[in-house]
Amino acid sequence: MFNGDKVVVLDPGHNGGNASHAAEINRLVPAGRGKSKPCNTTGTATGSGYAEHAFTWDLAGRVRDVLVAHGVKVLLTRQDDRGVGPCVDKRAAFGNDSGATAVVSLHADGSTAAGAHGFHIAYSAPPLNAAQGEPALRLARQLRDSMVGAGLATSTYIGSGGLSPRDDLGGLNLSTRPAALVECGNMRDQAEAAVLASPAGRQRYAEAIANGILEYLG
DSSP states (O other): OOOSOOEEEEEEOSOTTGGGOHHHHHSEEEEETTEEEESOOOOOBOTTOOBHHHHHHHHHHHHHHHHHHTTOEEEESOSOSSSOOOOHHHHHHHHHHHTOSEEEEEEEEOOOSTTOOOBEEEEESSOSSGGGTHHHHHHHHHHHHHHHHTTOOBOSSSSBTTEEEESOOHHHHTOSSOEEEEEEEETTSHHHHHHHTSHHHHHHHHHHHHHHHHHHHO
């Protein structure tokens, strides 16, 4: 049990208003490593129309509830599922300015590759600062191990053993805090989508992610 001395930033991917504000989310912003990327994207959805932005918002609340019950202070990069953005650089800045012990971005994937399913954890590599080195890799491993321990399958199509080093994700590249991004599963895989879209499934993911964060916090 912690006493509020640990701060975790949860970054639920995308936002409910993104699709109706194309100009705003398509404008280029800094993405680290001297590159620019669109401010944000609309995200993906299951075949039945359950949107990634709704999934990540619901999941973030569930993860937050578990962490708060253990005495962790939790901050979210967006406060509802009706807005636009924030842009990836602003999301990173929010985590940096908070002094977070850990920053965890929550997503689901949209691969159309045959048989593509399973989760993966992305982290910035090669690291651009000390936080992106051993601390971020340890966070990614703790999340991976907790999710595997909960019986969740690692990705069949991205990364290796559930881990995916990336140099192209602005939120990770711009972070000066230990940060990782969880792609919980593939929303375009019918079987996995059914789990991601169910309250019980989301609670299972939430508890696994929260437990990984708690292990990291020590």
